Every structure is written in C-alpha cells, then in structure tokens.
Amino acid sequence: MSSKFIKEELHLITKLKNGDIEAFELVFDEYKEKLYFFTLGYVRSVAETEEIIQGLFVALWENRLNLEEDNSLKNYLYKAVTNRIYNYFKHKAVKQRYIEQVIVQNSLEDDHAQQTVYFNDLKGMLDTLIENLPLRQQMIFRLSRQEGLSHQEIADRLGLSVRSVENQIYRALRYLKEHLNEKYLLTEQ
Numbered sequence: 717m718s719s720k721f722i723k724e725e726l727h728l729i730t731k732l733k734n735g736d737i738e739a740f741e742l743v744f745d746e747y748k749e750k751l752y753f754f755t756l757g758y759v760r761s762v763a764e765t766e767e768i769i770q771g772l773f774v775a776l777w778e779n780r781l782n783l784e785e786d787n788s789l790k791n792y793l794y795k796a797v798t799n800r801i802y803n804y805f806k807h808k809a810v811k812q813r814y815i816e817q818v819i820v821q822n823s824l825e826d827d828h829a830q831q832t833v834y835f836n837d838l839k840g841m842l843d844t845l846i847e848n849l850p851l852r853q854q855m856i857f858r859l860s861r862q863e864g865l866s867h868q869e870i871a872d873r874l875g876l877s878v879r880s881v882e883n884q885i886y887r888a889l890r891y892l893k894e895h896l897n898e899k900y901l902l903t904e905q
Contacts, residue, residue, distance in 0.1 A: 857888040
C-alpha cells in the first residue's frame with residue numbers, strides 16, 4: 717500500500733468516526749460491490765447476500781466510533797463480512813436441525829394419532845363383539861381377560877369346573893377371532 721492510500725484511509729476513518737455521511741458513502745461505494753461478490757461466492761443466495769451486506773454497512777455506521785485509525789478499513793470490512801458469513805451458516809445449520817426435529821416430532825405425533833384411532837376402533841369393535849357373546853360366556857371372558865382372574869378363580873367364583881371355564885374362553889376367543897378377521901382382515905401369524 718502506498719503512503720498516500722494509507723493517509724487517505726486514515727482520513728476517511730477519522731471522518732467516519734466524526735459522523736461524516738459523505739465519508740460513509742465513499743466507503744460504501746468503494747467496497748459494496750467487492751464485498752457483495754465475495755459474500756455471494758459463499759452464500760449463493762442473492763437475497764441473503766444483500767441482507768448480509770446491508771447489515772454490514774449498518775453495523776459499520778453504528779459502530780464507527782470503535783474504528784481504529786491504525787487498522788486497515790479494507791481488512792476490517794472483510795473480516796466483518798467473513799464473520800457475518802460464518803454466522804449465517806451457523807444460523808442456517810441451527811434452523812435446519814430445528815426443522816428436522818419438528819418434522820420428526822410431527823411424524824411421531826401423526827403415527828401416535830393413527831395408532832390411537834386404530835386402537836379405539838378395534839377396542840370398540842371388540843367390546844361390541846363381547847356384548848354379542850352369550851351372557852355366561854361373556855361373563856367368563858370378562859373375568860379372565862379384563863379382570864385377570866385365573867381359570868381356577870373363575871371356576872370357584874361361578875361354581876363351574878375349570879374345564880368348563882377353559883371351554884367357554886376357547887369358544888369366546890374363536891368367535892372374536894372369526895369376526896375380527898372379517899372386519900379387519902387379520903391373518904394368522
């Protein structure tokens with residue numbers, strides 16, 4: 717760099733620090749296009765690049781009092797825009813992870829909702845089929861499957877033989893299986 721350029725840049729920084737709009741416009745006109753294409757090479761989005769460059773020059777104006785006369789304005793601007801590009805990609809990665817988490821969460825919620833609907837539908841059909849069983853068979857089946865009593869406990873409670881209880885449960889299960897196969901096309905596995 718020539719000493720003339722260094723003096724001009726020093727003078728420009730001093731004017732910027734003093735709030736000189738013309739000095740800011742000179743810096744803007746000198747560097748906007750160079751910084752734009754530098755940024756576009758990384759970001760690859762015109763809209764995002766324009767936003768980064770606009771933010772850079774707004775920050776330059778707002779932080780002009782912090783500029784140091786002994787540092788190169790060009791180096792300052794390129795370092796600042798590089799930091800903004802880095803922050804852009806960091807923010808983009810966080811945003812992408814968030815979107816992926818939302819998609820996974822929504823997918824899990826949709827699966828859970830479908831399973832709940834299917835379960836409730838199946839339970840409703842099963843309850844209807846149980847109500848269609850003969851009364852004694854219905855009672856034995858409910859004691860076994862819903863209350864969790866053993867065959868012996870059911871036999872003792874109802875004054876039946878264990879073999880009678882087993883037979884009634886077998887018939888109830890066969891009836892339910894046949895009718896559920898018709899409704900839900902359940903297959904043997």
